Amino acid sequence: MSALRPGRVEAPxxxxxxxxxxxxxxxxxxxxxxxxxxxxxxxxxxxxxxxxKLVSHVEGIPYIQFVGTGAVAxxxxxxAVFSSMFDALYKRRYQRVYDAMLAAPxxxxxxxxxxxxxxxxxxxxxxxxxxxxxxxxxxxPEPAMVLVPFIGVLTGIGFAAxxxxxxxxxxxxxxxxxxxxxxxxxxFLVAGTFFPxxxxxxxxxxxxxxxxxxxxxxxxxxxxxxxxxxADVVHVAALCAFAVVAWGLAVWRSRAKLIL
Amino acid sequence: MQVxxxxxxxxxxxxxxxxxxxxxxxxxxxxxxxxxxxxxxDLEVPTGLCFGLLGPNGAGKSTTMRILTGQAVADAGSVDxxxxxxxxxxKLARARMGVCPQESNLDVxxxxxDVLDVFARMYRVPAARRAAAVERALALAGLDQRARDRAxxxxxxxxxxxxxxxxxxxxxxxxxxxxxxxxLDPQIRQELWSLIVGLREQGTTVLMSTHYIEEAERLADxxxxxxxxxxxxxxxxxxxxxxxxxxxxxxxxxxxxxxxxLRRSAIASGLPTRRSGPALTYLHADSYDGRVPEGVxxxxxLEDVFVRLTGDYxx
Numbered sequence: 001m002s003a004l005r006p007g008r009v010e011a012p013x014x015x016x017x018x019x020x021x022x023x024x025x026x027x028x029x030x031x032x033x034x035x036x037x038x039x040x041x042x043x044x045x046x047x048x049x050x051x052x053k054l055v056s057h058v059e060g061i062p063y064i065q066f067v068g069t070g071a072v073a074x075x076x077x078x079x080a081v082f083s084s085m086f087d088a089l090y091k092r093r094y095q096r097v098y099d100a101m102l103a104a105p106x107x108x109x110x111x112x113x114x115x116x117x118x119x120x121x122x123x124x125x126x127x128x129x130x131x132x133x134x135x136x137x138x139x140x141p142e143p144a145m146v147l148v149p150f151i152g153v154l155t156g157i158g159f160a161a162x163x164x165x166x167x168x169x170x171x172x173x174x175x176x177x178x179x180x181x182x183x184x185x186x187x188f189l190v191a192g193t194f195f196p197x198x199x200x201x202x203x204x205x206x207x208x209x210x211x212x213x214x215x216x217x218x219x220x221x222x223x224x225x226x227x228x229x230x231a232d233v234v235h236v237a238a239l240c241a242f243a244v245v246a247w248g249l250a251v252w253r254s255r256a257k258l259i260l
Numbered sequence: 261m262q263v264x265x266x267x268x269x270x271x272x273x274x275x276x277x278x279x280x281x282x283x284x285x286x287x288x289x290x291x292x293x294x295x296x297x298x299x300x301x302d303l304e305v306p307t308g309l310c311f312g313l314l315g316p317n318g319a320g321k322s323t324t325m326r327i328l329t330g331q332a333v334a335d336a337g338s339v340d341x342x343x344x345x346x347x348x349x350x351k352l353a354r355a356r357m358g359v360c361p362q363e364s365n366l367d368v369x370x371x372x373x374d375v376l377d378v379f380a381r382m383y384r385v386p387a388a389r390r391a392a393a394v395e396r397a398l399a400l401a402g403l404d405q406r407a408r409d410r411a412x413x414x415x416x417x418x419x420x421x422x423x424x425x426x427x428x429x430x431x432x433x434x435x436x437x438x439x440x441x442x443x444l445d446p447q448i449r450q451e452l453w454s455l456i457v458g459l460r461e462q463g464t465t466v467l468m469s470t471h472y473i474e475e476a477e478r479l480a481d482x483x484x485x486x487x488x489x490x491x492x493x494x495x496x497x498x499x500x501x502x503x504x505x506x507x508x509x510x511x512x513x514x515x516x517x518x519x520x521x522l523r524r525s526a527i528a529s530g531l532p533t534r535r536s537g538p539a540l541t542y543l544h545a546d547s548y549d550g551r552v553p554e555g556v557x558x559x560x561x562l563e564d565v566f567v568r569l570t571g572d573y574x575x
Contacts, residue, residue, distance in 0.1 A: 004351050004352050004355055004384075006349055006352060007348075007351075012381075012384050013382075016378070016381035016382045019377075019381050020367070020378045020381075020382075023370060023374050023377075023378055024370065027369060027370065028369075095365065095366075095367070095368065096361075096363070096365035097366070099331065099361060100361070100366075100379070100426070101382060102329070103329045103331065103354060103357075103359040103361075104355075104379065104382035104383050105351045105354045105355040105384065106382055258331070259333060260290075260292070260323075260326060260331065260332040260333070
């Protein structure tokens with residue numbers, strides 16, 4: 001048996017949490033992947049063909065390419081946050097597998113870390129789908145685009161942890177209505193995904209700086225249409241800070257719910 | 261094969277440090293808001309025995325189990341499991357402990373083998389031994405033929421066996437079984453009982469909570485009777501029966517009014533009794549010969565002890 005160090009986040013425990021997630025994923029990858037890829041693609045096509053007929057270019061970029069790059073962030077957000085919040089509540093309240101994991105030498109911070117990382121990686125990879133579709137609509141492949149999955153993973157880890165925090169604050173699925181309408185929808189709309197924030201009122205633009213999704217959208221666009229090193233370092237730092245804060249909140253509230 | 265320690269060894273006078281208790285709880289208190297679930301509980305579980313925690317629903321048994329796994333933190337008192345102090349060293353204790361909860365918390369959507377493989381990793385069974393551990397657990401649960409089926413398709417009894425096999429995947433030194441046979445058919449209950457007896461014969465310490473008296477009487481070397489969050493009596497089933505109900509008891513049947521009147525006079529003349537449905541049971545009947553009314557004489561059981569010590573709380 002590996003040496004156990006109480007109070008630390010340990011690699012063997014994280015690996016076990018990962019293997020559990022991977023094992024579950026092997027049973028459900030078809031439905032999960034279908035939803036994660038088809039939904040942003042449909043959104044992209046609808047906006048591209050529908051709205052794109054009214055607006056041909058935004059900030060000098062053909063509209064469908066503008067949306068295609070923005071939809072990467074949306075795909076990451078939805079894949080990470082919805083999976084983590086619904087799964088975490090299911091595992092705590094209904095299936096109670098967290099109880100079984102915590103009876104083994106696995107702690108709450110290890111569960112939160114392992115699951116956020118797994119869902120973050122998965123969301124980051126799913127997030128590439130809209131970009132690939134945008135290629136079909138004339139988006140030019142750029143070398144910097146290899147960074148997109150990494151941006152997606154970083155963003156996904158933060159949103160997966162955020163979802164676990166939400167899950168730790170509710171007792172039923174119904175409780176999610178508040179965060180879906182009150183938090184996720186505004187994040188999704190005010191991120192510069194479908195329209196640029198430059199025409200928005202000053203206060204809303206300042207507020208958008210606090211939206212992690214906005215930083216993800218900016219980074220992905222810069223990968224596609226030209227990096228802006230100084231600004232991009234700030235965007236990456238913002239996403240890292242978001243992930244750390246969301247992780248801390250998720251650990252804190254999950255522990256309060258799971259350890260009586 | 262480990263030699264079982266003699267039940268005559270007193271738990272209050274620890275001998276050489278080598279015979280440390282598997283579980284030691286002193287003055288443990290746990291409150292949930294205004295509710296005191298565990299109220300000054302003292303418990304010593306000797307290594308290598310099957311120890312029964314017997315008490316009515318709501319007596320604090322499940323909370324006690326949660327404290328031992330670190331999933332509840334005591335408000336007061338001290339808790340040690342296998343020499344590890346809780347909650348700070350609970351992870352070390354959990355690595356050497358197997359837990360079978362009262363209600364299933366299986367990954368029901370996974371295949372049986374996957375359930376065991378995932379938990380072999382959670383319990384850090386080394387990679388080289390993992391496959392063998394999974395096969396051993398499958399055999400133990402009698403689920404070799406169902407290894408590829410999803411856990412959700414198993415019958416209730418099979419799911420319970422899988423839960424127990426999962427708890428034993430890392431060959432723990434102590435196993436906590438919380439109401440292991442609640443809601444199961446008699447046949448399945450017998451099967452699980454044999455499994456528990458087998459564990460103890462291999463030297464595994466078993467701490468089992470139950471509100472089935474028969475289960476405690478048959479399986480446990482020692483029993484602690486828990487009521488309202490504390491241990492009200494502790495000893496081997498024989499000792500407990502002798503101390504709290506005597507060798508023989510007498511059941512006197514009658515109407516509710518007759519029984520109430522009999523009980524009043526029994527209390528007045530200092531005869532110990534307990535209510536048992538349509539009868540009043542006179543305990544220690546062999547010690548009070550001549551003073552006990554006519555009735556059905558029988559051997560005292562753990563149920564007599566249980567109801568005498570906890571009855572007023574559940575009635």
